Amino acid sequence: MKTLTALVLCALVAVCLSTGDSDQSVSVPDSQSVEDVFVKRDLASTFVKRLKRNAGAAPAATRNANGNTLSLQQLESLREVCEVNLACEHMAETAGIVAAYTAYYGPIPY
Numbered sequence: 001m002k003t004l005t006a007l008v009l010c011a012l013v014a015v016c017l018s019t020g021d022s023d024q025s026v027s028v029p030d031s032q033s034v035e036d037v038f039v040k041r042d043l044a045s046t047f048v049k050r051l052k053r054n055a056g057a058a059p060a061a062t063r064n065a066n067g068n069t070l071s072l073q074q075l076e077s078l079r080e081v082c083e084v085n086l087a088c089e090h091m092a093e094t095a096g097i098v099a100a101y102t103a104y105y106g107p108i109p110y
Contacts (some may be wrong), residue, residue: 082104088105
């Protein structure tokens with residue numbers, strides 16, 4: 001019974017201390033304002049640079065065995081064929097669609 005009384009008393013003290021006046025409560029200093037959280041667009045662009053690729057050259061992953069660049073429609077048709085085979089689809093996600101298609105179905109027909 002003494003333990004229960006002590007526990008209730010401690011809980012009452014904790015509630016009283018946490019619901020005290022806002023003048024006496026401990027708060028985080030207002031050293032940072034809302035404006036310091038956001039960065040202006042021109043300043044942010046100096047931190048984040050876009051990766052610029054050479055517009056004239058296609059990545060090696062989108063070229064077939066003959067060295068021809070594949071169009072988006074051709075790549076989509078390869079993806080559709082590769083979706084049927086789960087192992088091919090997994091390899092397409094990890095190694096690329098051209099490597100997966102050639103590994104499972106042979107050379108690309110176009």
